[in-house]
Each structure stands twice: as structure tokens, then as C-alpha cells.
Amino acid sequence: ACGEAPSENGGDGNADASFLACMVTDSGGVDDKSFNESSWAGMEAAAEENDDIKVEVKESSSETDYDPNLQAMVDNECNFIIGVGGLMTENVNTAATANPDTAFATVDGFSEVENVYSIQFDTAQSAFLAGYVAASQSKTGTVATWGGMKIPPVTIFMDGFAAGIEQHNTDKGTNVELLGWDAEAQEGTFLNSFEDTAAGKSTTDTFISQGADIIFPVAGPAGIGALTAAAENDAVNAIWVDTDGYESTEYGAELITSAEKGLANAVKDSVLAAYEAANGGEAITGSYVGTLANEGVSIAPFHDFDSAVSADTKAELEALTQQIIDGTLTVESPSSPAAQ
Amino acid sequence: MRLELKGLTKKFGSFTADDDIDLVVEPGQIHAVLGENGAGKSTLMNMLYGILTPTSGEILIDDKPVSFTGPGDAIAAGIGMVHQHFKLVGPFSVADNVQLGREHTQGMGVLSAKAARKAVLDVSEEYGLKLDPDAICEDLPVGVQQRVEIVKALSGPKTELLILDEPTAVLTPAEITELLQIMRNLAAAGTSILFISHKLKEVQAVADTVTVIRRGKVVAELEPTASEAEMASAMVGRAVTLQVDKTPAEPGEARLEIKDLTLVSDAGVKVLDGLDLTVHSGEIVGLAGVEGNGQTELARAILGLVKPDEGRIAIDGKDMHGASPADRIADGLGYIPEDRGRDGVISEFSVAENLVLNQYRDVPFARRGAVNSGAVRKRAVDSISEFDIRTQSPEEPVSALSGGNAQKVIIAREFSRPRRFLVAAQPTRGVDVGASQFIHSRLIAERDTGTGVLLISSELDEIYALADRIAVIYNGRIVGEVAPDTPRAVIGRLMVGADIAGADDTAPASDDDADQTDEEANGGDR
Amino acid sequence: MAVDTMTASPALVDESVPVRYAKAGAVFAALGLFVLVIAFAVVGGDDKTLIRFDKTLTDVEWAMPTTVVMAVLGALTAAAGAWMLAGIPKRRFKLVSAIAVTAFVFSLLFWAYSQPGTVFRAESILAGALFLSLPYLFGALSGVVCERSGVINIGIEGQFLMGAFTGVLVANITGNVYAGMVGAMVAGLLSTMLLALLATKYQVNQVVVGVILNLLALGFTSFMYDQLKKAEGLNSAFAVPTLSWGPLADIPVIGPVLFQQKIFVYIGLVLVFVVWFLLYRTRWGLRTRAVGEHPAAADSMGVNVNRLRYWNVTVAGLISGFGGAWFTIANSLAFSKNMTAGLGFVALAVMIVGRWNPLGVLAGALIFGFTTQVARDLDASGGSVVPGEFLQMLPYAVTLVVVAGLIGKAKAPAADGVPYNPGDK
Amino acid sequence: MSTDTTTPTADQPEAGETPESKPNFMRLFGRYLTEANSVMVTIYSLLLAFLIGAILLIVSDEYTRSTFSYFFSRPQDAWYASRDLIVESYTALFEGAILNLNTLDRYAAGTAEFGDLLRPLSETLTYATPLIFTGLAVGLAFRAGLFNIGAQGQMIFGMMGALIIGFALDLPAVIHLPLAVIAGALAGAAFGAVPGVLKATTGAHEVISSIMLNNIAALFLVWSISTEFLHSETKTDLITKPVDESAVMPKLLSGLSESLRVNWALLIGVAAAVFTWWLLSRSTFGFRIRAVGFNEHASATAGMRIGSTYTTTMAVAGGLAGLAGAALSLGVGAAGITTNTALEYGFDGITVALLGRAKPGGIVAAALLFGALKAGALSAQPDVPVDISTLLQAIIVLFIAAPALVKAILHLRTPRGGLVTLEAKGW
Numbered sequence A: 001a002c003g004e005a006p007s008e009n010g011g012d013g014n015a016d017a018s019f020l021a022c023m024v025t026d027s028g029g030v031d032d033k034s035f036n037e038s039s040w041a042g043m044e045a046a047a048e049e050n051d052d053i054k055v056e057v058k059e060s061s062s063e064t065d066y067d068p069n070l071q072a073m074v075d076n077e078c079n080f081i082i083g084v085g086g087l088m089t090e091n092v093n094t095a096a097t098a099n100p101d102t103a104f105a106t107v108d109g110f111s112e113v114e115n116v117y118s119i120q121f122d123t124a125q126s127a128f129l130a131g132y133v134a135a136s137q138s139k140t141g142t143v144a145t146w147g148g149m150k151i152p153p154v155t156i157f158m159d160g161f162a163a164g165i166e167q168h169n170t171d172k173g174t175n176v177e178l179l180g181w182d183a184e185a186q187e188g189t190f191l192n193s194f195e196d197t198a199a200g201k202s203t204t205d206t207f208i209s210q211g212a213d214i215i216f217p218v219a220g221p222a223g224i225g226a227l228t229a230a231a232e233n234d235a236v237n238a239i240w241v242d243t244d245g246y247e248s249t250e251y252g253a254e255l256i257t258s259a260e261k262g263l264a265n266a267v268k269d270s271v272l273a274a275y276e277a278a279n280g281g282e283a284i285t286g287s288y289v290g291t292l293a294n295e296g297v298s299i300a301p302f303h304d305f306d307s308a309v310s311a312d313t314k315a316e317l318e319a320l321t322q323q324i325i326d327g328t329l330t331v332e333s334p335s336s337p338a339a340q
Numbered sequence B: 001m002r003l004e005l006k007g008l009t010k011k012f013g014s015f016t017a018d019d020d021i022d023l024v025v026e027p028g029q030i031h032a033v034l035g036e037n038g039a040g041k042s043t044l045m046n047m048l049y050g051i052l053t054p055t056s057g058e059i060l061i062d063d064k065p066v067s068f069t070g071p072g073d074a075i076a077a078g079i080g081m082v083h084q085h086f087k088l089v090g091p092f093s094v095a096d097n098v099q100l101g102r103e104h105t106q107g108m109g110v111l112s113a114k115a116a117r118k119a120v121l122d123v124s125e126e127y128g129l130k131l132d133p134d135a136i137c138e139d140l141p142v143g144v145q146q147r148v149e150i151v152k153a154l155s156g157p158k159t160e161l162l163i164l165d166e167p168t169a170v171l172t173p174a175e176i177t178e179l180l181q182i183m184r185n186l187a188a189a190g191t192s193i194l195f196i197s198h199k200l201k202e203v204q205a206v207a208d209t210v211t212v213i214r215r216g217k218v219v220a221e222l223e224p225t226a227s228e229a230e231m232a233s234a235m236v237g238r239a240v241t242l243q244v245d246k247t248p249a250e251p252g253e254a255r256l257e258i259k260d261l262t263l264v265s266d267a268g269v270k271v272l273d274g275l276d277l278t279v280h281s282g283e284i285v286g287l288a289g290v291e292g293n294g295q296t297e298l299a300r301a302i303l304g305l306v307k308p309d310e311g312r313i314a315i316d317g318k319d320m321h322g323a324s325p326a327d328r329i330a331d332g333l334g335y336i337p338e339d340r341g342r343d344g345v346i347s348e349f350s351v352a353e354n355l356v357l358n359q360y361r362d363v364p365f366a367r368r369g370a371v372n373s374g375a376v377r378k379r380a381v382d383s384i385s386e387f388d389i390r391t392q393s394p395e396e397p398v399s400a401l402s403g404g405n406a407q408k409v410i411i412a413r414e415f416s417r418p419r420r421f422l423v424a425a426q427p428t429r430g431v432d433v434g435a436s437q438f439i440h441s442r443l444i445a446e447r448d449t450g451t452g453v454l455l456i457s458s459e460l461d462e463i464y465a466l467a468d469r470i471a472v473i474y475n476g477r478i479v480g481e482v483a484p485d486t487p488r489a490v491i492g493r494l495m496v497g498a499d500i501a502g503a504d505d506t507a508p509a510s511d512d513d514a515d516q517t518d519e520e521a522n523g524g525d526r
Numbered sequence C: 001m002a003v004d005t006m007t008a009s010p011a012l013v014d015e016s017v018p019v020r021y022a023k024a025g026a027v028f029a030a031l032g033l034f035v036l037v038i039a040f041a042v043v044g045g046d047d048k049t050l051i052r053f054d055k056t057l058t059d060v061e062w063a064m065p066t067t068v069v070m071a072v073l074g075a076l077t078a079a080a081g082a083w084m085l086a087g088i089p090k091r092r093f094k095l096v097s098a099i100a101v102t103a104f105v106f107s108l109l110f111w112a113y114s115q116p117g118t119v120f121r122a123e124s125i126l127a128g129a130l131f132l133s134l135p136y137l138f139g140a141l142s143g144v145v146c147e148r149s150g151v152i153n154i155g156i157e158g159q160f161l162m163g164a165f166t167g168v169l170v171a172n173i174t175g176n177v178y179a180g181m182v183g184a185m186v187a188g189l190l191s192t193m194l195l196a197l198l199a200t201k202y203q204v205n206q207v208v209v210g211v212i213l214n215l216l217a218l219g220f221t222s223f224m225y226d227q228l229k230k231a232e233g234l235n236s237a238f239a240v241p242t243l244s245w246g247p248l249a250d251i252p253v254i255g256p257v258l259f260q261q262k263i264f265v266y267i268g269l270v271l272v273f274v275v276w277f278l279l280y281r282t283r284w285g286l287r288t289r290a291v292g293e294h295p296a297a298a299d300s301m302g303v304n305v306n307r308l309r310y311w312n313v314t315v316a317g318l319i320s321g322f323g324g325a326w327f328t329i330a331n332s333l334a335f336s337k338n339m340t341a342g343l344g345f346v347a348l349a350v351m352i353v354g355r356w357n358p359l360g361v362l363a364g365a366l367i368f369g370f371t372t373q374v375a376r377d378l379d380a381s382g383g384s385v386v387p388g389e390f391l392q393m394l395p396y397a398v399t400l401v402v403v404a405g406l407i408g409k410a411k412a413p414a415a416d417g418v419p420y421n422p423g424d425k
Numbered sequence D: 001m002s003t004d005t006t007t008p009t010a011d012q013p014e015a016g017e018t019p020e021s022k023p024n025f026m027r028l029f030g031r032y033l034t035e036a037n038s039v040m041v042t043i044y045s046l047l048l049a050f051l052i053g054a055i056l057l058i059v060s061d062e063y064t065r066s067t068f069s070y071f072f073s074r075p076q077d078a079w080y081a082s083r084d085l086i087v088e089s090y091t092a093l094f095e096g097a098i099l100n101l102n103t104l105d106r107y108a109a110g111t112a113e114f115g116d117l118l119r120p121l122s123e124t125l126t127y128a129t130p131l132i133f134t135g136l137a138v139g140l141a142f143r144a145g146l147f148n149i150g151a152q153g154q155m156i157f158g159m160m161g162a163l164i165i166g167f168a169l170d171l172p173a174v175i176h177l178p179l180a181v182i183a184g185a186l187a188g189a190a191f192g193a194v195p196g197v198l199k200a201t202t203g204a205h206e207v208i209s210s211i212m213l214n215n216i217a218a219l220f221l222v223w224s225i226s227t228e229f230l231h232s233e234t235k236t237d238l239i240t241k242p243v244d245e246s247a248v249m250p251k252l253l254s255g256l257s258e259s260l261r262v263n264w265a266l267l268i269g270v271a272a273a274v275f276t277w278w279l280l281s282r283s284t285f286g287f288r289i290r291a292v293g294f295n296e297h298a299s300a301t302a303g304m305r306i307g308s309t310y311t312t313t314m315a316v317a318g319g320l321a322g323l324a325g326a327a328l329s330l331g332v333g334a335a336g337i338t339t340n341t342a343l344e345y346g347f348d349g350i351t352v353a354l355l356g357r358a359k360p361g362g363i364v365a366a367a368l369l370f371g372a373l374k375a376g377a378l379s380a381q382p383d384v385p386v387d388i389s390t391l392l393q394a395i396i397v398l399f400i401a402a403p404a405l406v407k408a409i410l411h412l413r414t415p416r417g418g419l420v421t422l423e424a425k426g427w
């Protein structure tokens, strides 16, 4: 307590900004290492880029908090309000209908309301590529995935992953087996928690003891449990979801790649667009679906595994990506974005 | 040790339990303290033993003032105490209870079971208090538990002053005689003894001097030669008649019939073993016996709290098989439990609520599922005056009542509703002379209205005073039914399982008793 | 026996005389018949249950004919039921019940592992079960120490959280995982100290304090977690190595289960016996049990009840705090909010199942660990006909059955939860 | 088990009242203020908790903390920063729970409606509603000597029961809504009775069975939401069908503003509290509950059936918790319930019941306090971090539950009847 007094008051972010962008999270909180966190990162990035944008967030602990939180944002006179999570779409719609002059957005949900912008992702596409890589890299011929909860944003990854393995098996005549998800029956292994890292680890250990050597956890922070298990087993590696785990987790050395979902970018772009709209630009309406084509979803670089993945495989991935972009190959999932 | 108390006073809030008490105990003296329930005797002793801190006044040991911060200090000063309410850890063995606080260790705080066992045996041998150091205390009959307490008090490093707070309340006549002898021996060896008892005969028999306390004040110093009546009136502050007036019984039809009643406890012990007993209307049958021979279970079986394994119980000619306690109560079964704190009252409930505890669902106390507090209160007001219950109001919780008054609440409850048969277990245990007098006369009056009464008591005096017929229970069966003028010695022998013909009464009814040998051997192995 | 108790000792019933147990008998008979029906009607005649030693003897695999094994186990269960119905010697009852329950549970296991794609990897499953039983073990042992001295510790969950959080933090600051473990213990100690103080000095309702401590710990660790996120490298995962006991680790089954585990396993097992010894064989234990059972008795013998309670509760925090470190350090995980996921409460149940006895606690914790592990294994193998959620219920359901069916009334220390005022009667 | 008891503590007032000092009102009032009676303890508890909360806020706020680093060269910075922070934070809590000053300004300016003014209060009541029920569920069982740690599971089943009737039947509102509410109560009662039955028949401890059943209920909920019967037809997320319009709890103040969420469940909650009060203190069943709770031996001796008392009490308690579930699935969760809808209301009910000293009136008051804290916390974020709100709740309860602690910290005097504390009884 004996430092020098700063010469002027430390600026409080973009304190005097004219544009207020607000976000209401889904349950799990803003630090959920998953879509809440990514969305918030996008918001902050927008504020970073444009000094005239101020951002604010309110967390929901359950869906019964959506309405009061959205209402609070309206009362706050936010210029742009983003609701994260498909479950919130209806609440966002209601709020948007009641406040037609405010711009809204919904993440992972689809809305037809005029002033609601939908941000969705066809992550089955990136997970498809991840599945293909996994099949090519497995030594034991067994890979595994498990989810946090059986909800569409999770199962779409698992569907894509399964399809990618299937593709590898058909194309290359391999017989790689996937544990933890039966795409046909839409059934698999779920922790029923996004937080219980210890359970995530023990579930992964179980898969490992059943022979899996590549694990694809789709469970936000609980997925870290899979990475620890991989770290403890030399022969076992993992593939991360949502973000490039090489950067966002401490377990880069275990990660072959990640099935990325460009949430932060999409949110950031939408905030910037909303700012433009508010300042005389074109209003943002309609919807956005992140795909391989618009680079809204992608697979992360191989980093440490760059040399392990053969040039052939890389070329095949290249080709598959192109096919998906062309539309000659479609990756299907019951959980794919509702409307385009 | 010479003990002197100067102006010792204890206040609980605004209530003064002990008020300016002066008292001197000379070395080797047996000093009895008498007083009604709630007079402040135990409070005084607890101050001496460091459990309570005096509000004012001084305690002098060998003329030096002392102040105790806890019982540890008192023990170190050479004081041992047998508490009125047992301070035994139930699941502990006798040896563990005795060594608690002064453990026998083999270094590093590791207990030495051998040393602890030996210490108990040494003390019990020295004073003739027979004990099995490995027995679990909660399984022991209360009489034996009392013995454990005494051994505990004597096991201190150098007990020079022994405080005995109602040690005889639960002992058999033979055990009492034995204890009084031990006290005499101890006193002869120089130990000072403070002795509290409600049984005036004992006081006469053993005390060197008697101090009477009433409402926290010393009201009299008496010689032990004083008569019982003198002592009693000093305690109560008015003249008391000690004799119960009783006309001969006029027994009518059978009100309680028990045939071949057998009950096996959870531990696999046959606590009732083919017991037969009949009680008629208009008579009091006294059930004599050493505690722990099945009296408690018999009473509970009659009420229906335990289901007998065999046999049948009929009340008023009606087979009670399948009848719940509530049914039996509704059919006119009155029940005074032996452990009033546990089974008799809910101490957090008011006096009024306790008075309707087994009738709260009947008219007029309940209407359409709601308690009719007016009727409950009226009953309370009536009972309080009829039974002379000393309470500040019907709303006062029973926990604020003295033991004797709590007992009166139970008596009042059972006597204020129609009844055909009454089980009275230890109805005057720990109750002062005045109150027991009252309870006794109510029991006689009850009999005279035609109720059948089963009086379960470990005090032969009480049985002699009230019973029209005496049944002796031993090992879960009735070993004899005798007339009320049978000599004590005969009943005493029956109580320890000897048949009327012989066997000296201190010897346990064990190995030499042919038809018991097997069971005894099992018991010994336990 | 050396001394006669003089008073009549009531006759003991001959324990070999048969007694009928109608309810239990009917239940076991029904369960046994159920297994038999499954064995013959549901399970295919050629179905095999595969048991594999997956760590030591890699190519040893036993294929057991499911129907036959189930039929034997079912018959065993049914026979036990029939025996009870007909009359069984009293002293045999407990043992036979235990055998029947075990047979029933194993028959279900055999059934579950007969589904295609499932293999009972004996070594992995047992080793995992032991490891998973640890949080319950530590939590329940801490509870035992507290409650044996008469203080209810419902705040185990909170102590877990504090331990889990502090363990990682200290490990990060010092760079030493063992320092982290000590840190976790100290954190547990400090949080139970609050319980001890409030429960003894201020005589606050102990259940209330426990509930509050849980809330406080949750709020505090979550808050600090957010603070730490701002600073790099204060909440990174730290791992402890798995100890391998050389050739011992290669013994089939026993090796992987007992001689190839993390230090937490060994500390846990040793602790069970240490606490047991302290509790039943030392002066401290005698006094502790006395204080929990009848504080006034202990007080009257010169034992300072509240001081002993205070220190016991405080020291018990070392155990639950260490249990907290299991969540992070033993699992090589960083801290995350509310990561203990209610296991502290389950530990409380394990303590009661174990009847406040360290050895019982070990048994209870193992049951929990085993069922959790089996449920996870079946769920992961995808061969289960039962939905995953129901498999996850398994440990809870088994505990319910065990408590209701076998343990029955568990008697807490008599003065558990009752504040002691010196001078009380 | 907990009840009001006054413990005569060793340090009684030392005959302090000299009769000659005249009872003057100000003097008496002054005495009252410095005495550890239950009203003042509650007030001081709140004050102390907010004081500690203020310290936490200062520590957690980066900017304010930074002003302390140069405290000695420019202390006024630290002072102003702290003051502003605390005023801002607590104003935010107040505005979220009671009255939003911003809205008040707008109302004065005519840009807001009267209904908008009531929104914070409406939110407080909305969050308090389930807590009234779960608090009663725990409190009632306490009085029978049972620790109902299973309100969470009972609530979950109540939620599902009400939901199923709410969407599966097609009835007019006058029948549909009451029927759905009853279904919730019954489902909760059935689930709540289980630990009671187990205790009565096998002696299994209700705390163990309730903890197990909570976990089972939570997993059962996850599974059942994904079943075709319950799962939403329009959404792919893990959410159930919505209840029919005819089974939705009508909002109480929708006339003023649609956004006022407080609904009829609050009235049912108050009614349930009155019913519980009647049950406990006026009915014969309550007589039995309390008797068994205090002393089961004496109760059995008086002919009361202990086992059935446990079972019935647990069933009634479960029914109350089930009503909490119905309040959720027919009220704020009418659009469909998820695995998060129940939050931790059942566990919070334990704290509420303890804080309300297991008495219906106290429970309602405690639920309102908690509702206010929750509503305030929700709306005050991110100014006040959610975790600080959690800490604040814990500290408030801590002080209220420990009058001796408050007394010691503030050197209050012992009131006449001794300190009112919660009597603790173990397992």
C-alpha cells in the first residue's frame, strides 16, 4: 500500500461509449469454458476493436432467469442484446417483439422475428473432419466420444464425429470403432453435467480401459477430465471442441486437433454490424449459419501432431472440405441448424 | 478431609437454588443431607464437585479456601462423587467407564486394557462391590450401574471426600445393606462422606449428623436418632403422616390375565420366560424383584409396546393380541412408566399438554382434527388443583417442574380418565416423602374404586405398604406369589432366585442351581 | 468370568434355535426366483459373460456361461430366502443375508456384462473402484472424528471445496504438489475451525453451521476462482505420480488394484486403520467417544468437553481438506466451480452406512466406489439396455437397498449434535 | 430438529435493574437497541453481513483495490472509490429487490408505468415463492424430529407431476389448474413418503435415504425429459412440453404490467404457510408431530404410532415440496422445464427453515429475505458478482443463527429471557 499515485484516473474501459451491447448467458455462467465464454469473448473483442462499444453481461442460473435478465437489459437501454443458447430463443423473441426498436440476437437458435439475428453453426461439418482425423490416427482402432448432456449443440458434434469415422472406414477400408455414441439410435454416454471434471476423467479412463486411444469429449469444462486422462496415458490423445484447445487449454500436447466453432468471431461480427446499423448502416436481420464454407466452423491446426498426420490424410481432408463446401457431400445430423 | 461451606449460594437467573448454606463435614464423618425434591441438594453437591460455580460463598478444604473450575479440580483435591443422574457412558465397558479421565496407558496414550480391568477388580475386591469389568454398562441392571458409579468414585487417586447423591434409589434391600456397610467402613478409614437420600431409615442407620435443607436454606441440624416423622416434618415444613391407611382388599373379577408370556430381546435374551400372572379388580398386586429381571419388559408388553413371542395377555377378559397401545389405553389401561423423563412426559410440552398426552384425540380435547385448547386448559386447571401440582401455570413446560411434580403430572393424567386396570412402575422413585405419601394414597383410592393395580417396585417398603398380594419375578418368570405379611427374608431370597427352602441370599443364583445351569453358563460367556 | 455380577443374568436364547424371518425370507426368495427367470427366459443360452485381466495377464479371458452362473447365484439367493422362511438359526441370519445380497448383486453383474460388447475388465474396474471410493472415505472419516465427539459435520462438502481449491493454489504457488496437499489440509482445518468455534463456544445449531459453511465455501471458492483467472498460472493442474511397487504390481488382480495407485489410495487406507486405532485403543479415543456419547459423564471425570470437541473437529478438517485435494490433485485437475458435485453429502451418508466406525466407513466407501465404477463402465461400453441415467443411479439405489435391507437402524453417538453447556444436568 | 429455546446462559444480567431508575421510554428503547433480542440480532446480523460484504466488494473490485496500492500518497482516492463502489453495489441490490430508482425517475417523468415500479418486488416474490414451500417442507419435518434433506427430490417429482397433468389433460382452467397443483403435491408426497416408510419399517436413516433419493430424482428428471412423452415437440434442447394455457398459474399483477411475473403460486404459498401453522399448533396431528419430535418414547407410551407419524409427516412435507415444484412448472417454468428449473430451491429450503426457526411465519419471512437477495443478486450483476451475493447470504444466515456471536462482536447485553437460539438435536 505504498505505491505511487497514478497521475490520472485509470480509464474504465470504454466508459463513455455510446453503444451498449449486452449479453445474457445460458446456465453455466460466463466462464463455462464453452459457448457462454466464447460468446463473451466475442463481445469483448468487439469492444476492444471499437472504443465506442461498451459490453455487459448477465448470467442466468436457469431458464427461469432468462426473462428477468432480458428485461433488465432492456431497462438498461442496451442497443443490442444477445441471448446465448437455443433455449432462450423464445424469450428473446418475446422481448424483441415488445421492444421492436432494439436489436436482438440469439446464439444457437433460430428466430423469425424481424429484429432478431440468429447465429447458428453447423458444427457437424467440423466434427466430421475431426472424426476423419481421429480414425486415421487411431492405433487401436477404437476411439471414443462422450457428452456433457444430451442436447443438440452437443450431439451435433457427436453425429459429425461419427460420420467422419464412417467416411474413413468406407474410404480407406478401415474398421475403426466409435464408443460412446450411436448416431443411428441417437444414444450414447453422457455425464449429465458440464462441470464434473472428475467424473469426466473417470469416464474417459473407462473408455481407455476399453481400448480407446483417441477421445473426443463434448462437454465444456468437464471435458478437461478427458484431457487429464489422456495426459496420464502416453498412448492416448484427444480432440477438443468449440475452440482450439491447443491455445485454450493446458493440454496442447495431447490434442491432435479441435473441432472449432467460430462463436467468438460470429458474435464479434454481429456486435460490430449492429453498431454500424445503429450508426446509420444497414440493419442486421436474418440469420447466420457458420459452416466450413464461410469458415464459421473449422478444424484447428494439428500443432504438435503436424508431422504425425500424414500428407495423404491432409490431402483427403482438404478434398472432403471442398466436397462439403460444394455441397456434394452433406454431413447430416438431426441437430443441424433449424432453418437456413 | 475436613470440608466447610460458608454462605454458599447458587442462583439460576433470578431463582435461588441454594441460599447462604453453611455446613461442616468432619473427617471420617457421614453427613446426611435431607430435603424435598428441588430443595437444592444436588445443586449444592454439584458446586462442591466443580460442576457448577457458586454465585457467592466459600468452600474450605482443611480450612483452606478452594475454587474449582471443573470436576477435574475437585477430583485432584480428593473428592469423588456418585451422581444422582448416572454419569455412565452407556456403550462403554465398566472398565472404560471407571478409567475415563484417568486412563491406564502403556505409553504414548495407548490404552492398557489389562491395567484398566485390574484396577476395577482391585477396587471391587477391596470394597466387596462385585463387578465384571468387561460388561457393557447400558446392558447392566441399574443396581449394578449404581455399583459402577460407586467404584468410579472410589477409584480416584485419593478419595478423601465422597459425595453420594441418592445412591440407594435403585438398589435392592440387600444391596443397600451392603452399601451402608461400605460407607461405614470408609468412614472408619477416615473418608468423609456426604450422603443424600429420601429414605429416612437409611439416614438413621448410617449418618453421624443430618442437615435438612428446605427451599435452598438450611432449616435444621438433626441427630440421626431423630424419628422419621421429625425428619420428614423438618423437610416439608409441616407434619407428615408416614403410614398409609388401607382397608383390606375386595378382589373381584380378573382384570389382567397373563399366560405363558415369553419375550426374546433383540440381543437374543429371553427376558420374559413363560410368565403367568393374574390381577383382579380391587386389588393391588405388588411385583417384587431385582431390577432387570423382566419388570420393564412385562410392563411394556402389557401396554403393547413390545410384541411378545409367545403367550397371551388379556385385560378385562379381552385378548389383547393385535391391540395397539392406543387401543389398550382407550380400553381403560392406565400406565405409569418407570422412567418418567423418557417415557412419561414430554418435558418440552406444557403441563396442560402433558396432561392430555394420551387423550388428545378424544372428545372434548379434540374436535374435527383440531385441539380444543379450552378443554385442555380446563382439564389442566382441574388436575393442578386436585393433584396439587406445583407449577406457575398450566402453560409452563414440564422441564421447569421438579421431579416429584413431574411425576404428579403423570399420576394426574392416568387418574383423570376412565380406567379398568393400572400398571404403576416405580411410581415414587426419587420422589420426596411428601409426594410419595400423596401418590400412595391415590393408589389405594384407585384400588378402592375397583381398578386392578399392578405395582412394580424395587422397593420392598413400598410393596409392603401397598400390596394386597406379592408376586416375585426372577429371570422373567414369577417364582412365587405370597401374602403381604410374608417376612422380608423370604421375599429377598425369592428375588435372587433361590427357592424358599434355602440358599443364603448373597450367593448368586448361578452354578449350583441345577435347572438354571445351562442358561447361566451362556450368560457367563456373554 | 472372574467376578459374578450377583444380579440375576437373564437367560440367553440358544442362538442355534431356528427362527422364522418371514419378510426377509420372502424378499430373498422373490429375488432369487427373479434371477432364475432372467437366467432361463431372458438370457440367451449361449450368452457368455467375459471376464478379462486387462493389466497383468493381457490375454487371459474367462468366458462364463451366463445362464449357468446366474442360475447358480439365483438358486443361492432363493435358497437363502427359503431357509429364512423355514426357520434359520438366529446367529446365521446376518451372514446368510449378506451372502444372498452378494449373490443377487453378482447375478445382476453377470447379466449386465453378458450383453454383447461388454467385458468385465476386472483389474481396471476394481482399481478404478478403489480410487473412486476415496472422496467418500476421506469425507466420512472426517465426519466420524467430528461426530464421535458429538459435533455434526454437515459441512464436508464445503471442506472438500476449500481443500480442492487451496490444494491447487498452493501447488501452483510453491510448484510442489505435496505442498499443495498440505495446503488442502490446512484449508480444511481452517474451515472446520469455524465450525468448531461456533459449535462449542457459541453453541450454534451445528446443522445450521454446516449448511452455512457449505454456502460460504461455495461462494468463497467460486469468487476466488474468478479472481485467480485474472492471474496466469495460479490454477493449473498438478499431477501426482502413480506409485508402482515393482514386481508386486504385476500380481494378477491384486497388483493393479493395490500396488499401482496414487499416494491418495495408500493414505486413505492407512488412515482408516489409524483412525480406528486412535478411536478404540487410545486415551484420546476413549475420551472422544465419551464426549460424543455422554459429555456430562466425561465432564464429571475431569475431561474438558468443549476443548476436546473443538480440537477434534478442527483436526478432522485435515482429513476432509485432504479429501478435497482428491478432486484436483489426485485427478490431475485444475479447480473449477462447485466441482465437488454434492459428493460431500454422499460422504455423510457413507459415514452413517458405516455406522460411525472407520472400518464400516471403508466398506461403505468401497460399495459406493464399486457401483459408481461399474455404472460408468457399463454406460461407456454402450452395451447396456438400461439408459445411462439409470446406471448412474446405481450407487444411490444400492445404498438405499443396503441401508434399508441390511443395516437398518444406525445409532448415532448419543450426544451427536447436542451442544454441551458445563453445568447441565 | 430445531425449535425456539431460550438458553439461560451463565452470564445472566447481574441484577442490573435498580428499581429506582424510572422506566423512561428513551431509556428503555436504548436498552432494547443494545440488547441481543431476536429483532436486534436480526438487524445487526444484516448490518454486519453487509459490512463484510462491503469489504469483499472492495477486495474484488480491481479498480478500487488499485487505489489502495497508493493509499498513503492519496488516501482520498481509496475512500471515494470504496464509497462509490459500495453505494453503487448496494443500491444495485436494493434496486433489484425492492425499488428501482431509475424506474422511479422515469415514472416521475412519465416514461414508465406504475407496473414497472413494482417489478423488483414482483421478482423478489417470484423467487421467494418456491422457497416458502421448500422451507415449510423442511421445517415441518424438523418439528417431528426428522431432517428432511430431500426436499430437492420431492420438488423435482412435484414439478413433473404438475407438468404431466398440465399438458396431458385437456380441461377447463377451473379444473385443470387445481388438478395440476394437486398432482404436484401428490407426486411430492409420494416421493417424500419413501424415506418415512423406510425409517418406520426398517429404521433406515432419513438423511441417507433422502440424499440418495435426491440424486435419483435428479437423474430421473434428466432421463424423463428426454423421453418422447415429456420431451418438447418443437425444440430439440433438453426441455419438456409446455403446460397448457389452462394449467398456467395466472399472474397476480398482469393488469399492471405483463412483465410482473409474480403469480398465484405465491398465494398458495401463503395459504400453505397458514395451513402448516394450523397443522402444527392447532391440530391433533400437529400435537402428535411435535410430541414425537420431542420425545418418541413418551409419545409411544401415550399410544401414538411413531412409524405412521414419520410416514405421514414426510408425506406432508413431500407434498409441500411438491407444491414448490408445481409452482415452478405451472408458473415461471410453464414454457417447459429443464434440468435447471428446480435450481437448488430444495437445499435452500433447509437454510430458510433454519433461519425461520422451523415456524411457518418465520419461514415465510426468511423466504422473502432470500427471495429479495436472489432477485437483487440477479439484477445487480455484474456490478455485484454473483458469488458475492452467495457469500452475503451465507454470512447473514451465519449471524442470525449465532446470536451469541453477534452479541460477542458488538458487546450487546443479554436480554431478559436469555438468548434465543436454535436448539440443536442430532441425528
Ligand SMILES: Nc1ncnc2c1ncn2[C@@H]1O[C@H](COP(=O)(O)OP(=O)(O)OP(=O)(O)O)[C@@H](O)[C@H]1O
Pocket (backbone or CB within 6 Å): B012, B015, B017, B035, B036, B037, B038, B039, B040, B041, B042, B043, B044, B084, B400, B402, B403, B404, B430, C423, C424, C425
Ligand atoms: N441448570 C439449572 N438451571 C436452572 N435451575 C436449576 C438448574 N439446576 C437446578 N436448578 C434448580 O435448582 C433447584 C435445586 O435443584 P436440585 O437438583 O439441587 O434439587 P434436589 O434438592 O437435589 O432435589 P431432588 O431431591 O429431587 O434431587 C431446583 O429448583 C432446580 O429446578
Ligand SMILES: Nc1ncnc2c1ncn2[C@@H]1O[C@H](COP(=O)(O)OP(=O)(O)OP(=O)(O)O)[C@@H](O)[C@H]1O
Pocket (backbone or CB within 6 Å): B012, B015, B036, B037, B038, B039, B084, B390, B399, B400, B401, B402, B403, B404, B430, B431
Ligand atoms: N430452569 C428453571 N428455571 C426456574 N425454575 C426452575 C427451573 N427448573 C426447575 N425449576 C423449579 O425448580 C423446582 C425443582 O426442580 P428440579 O428439576 O430440581 O426437581 P428434582 O426434584 O430435583 O428432579 P429430580 O427428581 O429429577 O432430580 C421446581 O419448583 C421448578 O419449578
Ligand SMILES: [Mg+2]
Pocket (backbone or CB within 6 Å): B038, B042
Ligand atoms: Mg434434582
Ligand SMILES: [Mg+2]
Pocket (backbone or CB within 6 Å): B041, B042, B043, B084, B165
Ligand atoms: Mg438431587
